[in-house]
Amino acid sequence: MLVGLGVCLPQRSVTNDELAQRLDTSHEWIHSRTGIERRHFADAGTGTVDLAAAAGTAALKSAGRSSCDLVIVATTTPDRTCPATAPEVASAMGLPSAAGFDLSAVCSGFVYGLSVGASMITSGAFRSVMVIGAERYSAIVDPDDRTTAVIFGDGAGAVLLEQGEGTGPGAVLGTELGSDGTGRDLITVQPGERYLSMRGRDVYTRAVPTMADSARRVAHAVGWGTEDIDAFVGHQANLRILKSVAKRLGLPDERVISNIGEVGNTAAASIPLALAWAADRNRLGPGDRVVLTAFGGGLTWGSAALHWPDIRPVHG
Ligand code: COA
Helix, strand or coil, rough: CCCEEEEECCCCCEEEEHCCCCCCCHHHHHHHHHHCCEECCCCCCCCCHHHHHHHHHHHHHHHHHCCCEEEEEEECCCCCCCCCHHHHHHHCCCCCEEEEEEEHHHHHHHHHHHHHHHHHCCCCCCCEEEEEEEEEHHCCCCCCHHHCCEECEEEEEEEEEECCCCCCCCCEEEEEECCCCCCCCCCCCCCCCCCCCECCHHHHHHHHHHHHHHHHHHHHHHHCCHHHEEEEEECCCHHHHHHHHHHHHCCHHHHHHCCCHHECCCCCCCHHHHHHCCCCCCCCCCCCCCEEEECCCCEEEEEEEEECCCCEEEEE
């Protein structure tokens, strides 16, 4: 059962026009190709740990809880390679002995984490699991590379999962995951390199059919037709990708959730940030049939089907 949702965005919001002052680009190019208008960048003193802990603490508050048994942090941008981010996040959240580990599935990390977290609960291994997607892409994006600098942003989002009966509001009904390592070089930080490189056009071409197939599979697995989906919350990589996927699924634009204009591509944080954005605007209501679908580096992809809970997101 999904019982809480928390998010955290760094304060500093950077517009396309601001980027265009030092890069050979324009608001018109960025907005028409991606839907992005601005993104948030963390300041030098704010790490992925800080964003993750703020989102996790906000999710506990949203659920009216003070603790959980396991913290999973999905991130591509840990502050350190070793040790993992999650134990430090758990400590910062005031959970001195909760289990914690990181999950690496790039932009699909949150959906992977949701699948793992829900399975941990179903198996009886844990009673409550915090799944956090947290990213500080500004640390791995070359500020002088217009092909990536305009796309990515920083932020974090978290959901609290608990044991629960039935298929009512909050129930995570099904998940499906996939990967294809032959596409490993499409989005990559090469050994010895500091910055991310991306073959955007190739990613785009692969993302659309793969996301549509994944969304369709998870919907069918839980007994829904695609026309039953009340809200499609895809990874916010590009508004054109989301619209193309929705078209393949036969979904009208009003069932497609997109906050990419305000936050850019926040990788593993993208779906929980979009969920909070939609819930704040009453675009999600208790019992709504929601499909989450992600696609990203690896290549990785995944979907989840759930009934939206009766909760309010908290902003950390
Ligand atoms: N401003 C202006 N021009 C830019 C630019 C920018 N910020 N970035 C690239 N260009 C130029 C390119 O250099 C190229 O110029 P050329 O034709 O002279 O070589 C031209 O624009 C077209 O580049 P292309 O990469 O083909 O553009 P596109 O329409 O595919 O859009 C993306 C680029 C990145 C927006 C798009 O491919 C995309 O969103 N891909 C998916 C990315 C994604 O999902 N990533 C994350 C997955 S988790």
